[in-house]
Amino acid sequence: MKQYGAEFFGTFWLVLGGCGSAVLAAGFPGLGIGFVGVSLAFGLTVLTMAYAIGHISGCHLNPAVSIGLWVGGRFPAKQVIPYIIAQVLGGLVAGGVLYLIASGKAGFSVAGGFASNGFGEHSPGKYSMEAAFLCEVVMTMMFLLIIMGATDKRAPAGFAPLPIGLGLTLIHLISIPVTNTSVNPARSTAVALYVGDWAVSQLWMFWVAPIMGAILGAVIYRFIASEEKN
Numbered sequence: 001m002k003q004y005g006a007e008f009f010g011t012f013w014l015v016l017g018g019c020g021s022a023v024l025a026a027g028f029p030g031l032g033i034g035f036v037g038v039s040l041a042f043g044l045t046v047l048t049m050a051y052a053i054g055h056i057s058g059c060h061l062n063p064a065v066s067i068g069l070w071v072g073g074r075f076p077a078k079q080v081i082p083y084i085i086a087q088v089l090g091g092l093v094a095g096g097v098l099y100l101i102a103s104g105k106a107g108f109s110v111a112g113g114f115a116s117n118g119f120g121e122h123s124p125g126k127y128s129m130e131a132a133f134l135c136e137v138v139m140t141m142m143f144l145l146i147i148m149g150a151t152d153k154r155a156p157a158g159f160a161p162l163p164i165g166l167g168l169t170l171i172h173l174i175s176i177p178v179t180n181t182s183v184n185p186a187r188s189t190a191v192a193l194y195v196g197d198w199a200v201s202q203l204w205m206f207w208v209a210p211i212m213g214a215i216l217g218a219v220i221y222r223f224i225a226s227e228e229k230n
Contacts, residue, residue: 002056003058003079003083004057004085004086005086007053007057007060007061007087007090008086008087008093009090010049010052010053010057010059010060010061011061011062011087011088011091011094011186011190013045013049014045014061014062014091014094014187015091015095015098015187015191016094016097017041017045018041018042018045018187019094019095019098019114019191020041020098021033021037021038023098023102023114023115024098024102025038025041035176035177036173038172039169039170039173039176039181040169042169042181043165043166043167043169043170043172044165044169046059046164046168047166048165049061050161050165051161054160054161058075060075060083061087061186062087062183062184062185062187063087063184063185063207063210063211064140064183064211064214065144065184066080066083066084066087067080067211067214067215068140068144068148068214068215068218069144069147069148071219072144072148072218072219072221072222074148084186087186088186091186091187091189092190095191096194099114099194102114110194110195113180113195113199114195115191116191116195117180117181117182117188117192117202117203117206118132118199119132119179119202119205121198122199123178123179123180124176124180125178127177127178127179129205132178132205133205133208133209135174136182136183136205136209137209138213139174139181139183139213140209140210140214141214141216141217141220142167142171142217143167143168143171143183143213143217144213144216144217144221145220146163146164146167147160147164148221149163149225150163150164152225168183171183182206182209183210183213184206185210188203188206189203189206189207192206
C-alpha cells in the first residue's frame with residue numbers, strides 16, 4: 001500500500017505541477033511561462049518525485065511506464081493494475097484541485113481546454129489524428145528507452161532522475177504543439193474528465209498511443225541492451 005500511495009501522490013504532483021503550469025501560468029498576462037516553462041514544469045515534477053519516492057515505488061507516475069517496465073522485465077505483472085489505478089486516482093484528484101484553484105478567477109472556463117490533449121481542431125497546432133498518434137507513440141517509445149537506460153544496473157547510480165526529468169522536458173518541447181503532450185494516460189484522463197465533450201471523445205488516443213509506444217520502447221531496449229553470452 002505504501003507503493004500505491006507513493007504513486008498516487010507522485011502522479012498528483014505531476015498533474016498539479018505540469019497541468020497547473022499550463023492552466024495557471026503559461027499565458028499569464030505579460031509574464032507567462034509559455035511552452036518552455038510548461039515543458040520544464042513537467043520535467044521538474046518527475047525529477048523531484050523521482051528523488052522523493054523513487055526508492056518507494058520506482059516513481060512510474062504513468063500507466064504506460066508501468067506497462068512498459070513490465071514488458072521490459074523490470075516490474076511484476078501483479079502490480080501493474082494497482083499501480084495504474086493509483087496513478088489515475090492521483091491524477092483525478094489533482095485535476096479537481098486545479099479546477100478549484102482555476103475557477104477562483106472570474107471568467108474561468110474549461111472551454112479553453114484545461115490543458116487537455118487533443119488532435120485535429122483540438123491540437124494546439126491543428127495537427128491531424130495520424131500525426132498526433134505517431135507523435136505520441138514515438139515520444140513515449142523514447143521516454144521508455146530513457147527510463148530503462150537510466151535505471152539500468154550498468155548506468156551510473158543515483159543520477160537516473162536527471163535524464164528522465166530532462167527527457168520529459170525535451171519531449172514536451174517537441175510535442176506540445178502537436179497534442180499538448182500526453183505520453184501519459186493518467187495525465188490525460190486527469191483533466192479530460194473535467195472538460196468532457198471532445199476531450200473525453202479523444203481520450204482513447206492518449207491511452208492507446210502511449211501504451212503502444214511504451215511497449216515498443218521496452219522491446220527495443222531489451223534488444224539493444226542485452227548482454228552477449230560467451
